């Protein structure tokens with residue numbers, strides 16, 4: 314009889330299209346080698362009893378920033394510490410944005426060197442494009458297995474200078490959309506109309522408002538919706554696939570939905586913060602982010618869209634801004650916070666509380682990202698032949714979220730003190746325990762994920 318490396322026995326396993334079934338998972342060489350009845354005999358080196366626990370395809374965080382300057386991971390701890398946060402929260406694969414005005418051919422090599430051997434989770438990259446050289450090298454980037462690219466619509470003039478990015482405009486974006494259509498890639502725009510933001514930041518500034526209300530007033534939903542609508546329309550003109558990152562408001566959601574009615578290759582990401590925090594949350598400046606967290610009505614609209622399957626994915630927009638950058642006024646604090654560790658538990662707990670089907674939730678926190686970003690069926694699926702990236706959830710063991718449970722170097726979480734009724738019991742990356750019985754192991758076995766196509770080309774299975 315063939316020997317397996319590991320048998321997970323007794324779990325309630327989520328199988329796409331079938332809901333959950335009590336089956337055993339047999340793993341060999343990092344992949345799922347067989348799914349069998351719990352009483353079937355099989356020879357495995359190790360057997361782990363997970364009776365009664367829920368087994369999901371490993372969580373995928375499609376929106377991550379690493380590195381102390383949030384541009385590129387440079388030091389081993391940029392990878393190790395932040396991906397510890399990921400696997401502690403049931404995320405087995407992450408897609409990290411590299412941001413540089415240099416050629417990404419060398420940036421890619423450097424980032425890969427930092428991640429390899431130091432990442433608990435599997436990892437791929439999106440590149441932030443902003444220079445003519447980037448456009449010229451587009452095909453080279455595709456050949457590296459990077460097929461999704463960010464464009465900051467708000468980096469007009471010197472707006473992106475603090476992140477080392479040049480200013481650009483809609484003509485650059487148009488060229489980028491055309492290139493991506495031609496090569497089977499996807500563009501992930503940051504949609505905010507910065508000209509309106511500049512004007513509103515002055516005219517709406519009101520220091521008597523609670524911080525998150527003030528920040529929302531300075532960058533209101535229509536600023537996001539206007540930009541989302543523009544890039545979505547230009548996607549239809551060029552035939553590009555566009556993935557609207559961190560959709561935060563009902564206005565933006567509706568703007569994209571209107572365009573999507575006429576042109577299908579538009580995809581919507583929201584983030585855990587927009588599903589769980591609002592302008593009245595007392596976390597204050599720790600939840601400062603762009604786009605801002607919104608009033609409660611927007612949170613409810615996002616959940617309605619989520620339940621209807623209109624939201625494709627949930628990301629975290631994780632970045633490990635240290636708390637010393639946050640302990641300031643809402644106007645002076647850095648935007649962004651860590652979230653890889655909360656994505657799966659918070660979305661799952663809140664989704665289940667709202668009686669949303671497990672299939673819809675799993676799609677948004679794993680499967681759909683795998684499909685859109687060219688990782689399926691290796692990722693996002695529990696099936697024979699798929700990678701053994703698994704998240705095992707204990708639905709009966711509550712968790713209290715604290716900075717400590719998040720492991721991030723940022724040293725705070727906007728969800729500090731939040732109690733949820735479930736916990737991540739085990740996280741397996743490539744068949745090995747990155748988290749076991751709720752405790753991190755020291756295994757950093759994350760592998761680079763090469764993604765030949767993204768967007769429509771990935772969904773159609775276009776050959777590379």
Ligand SMILES: [Zn+2]
Nearest residue numbers: 376377378630
């Ligand atoms: Zn981001």
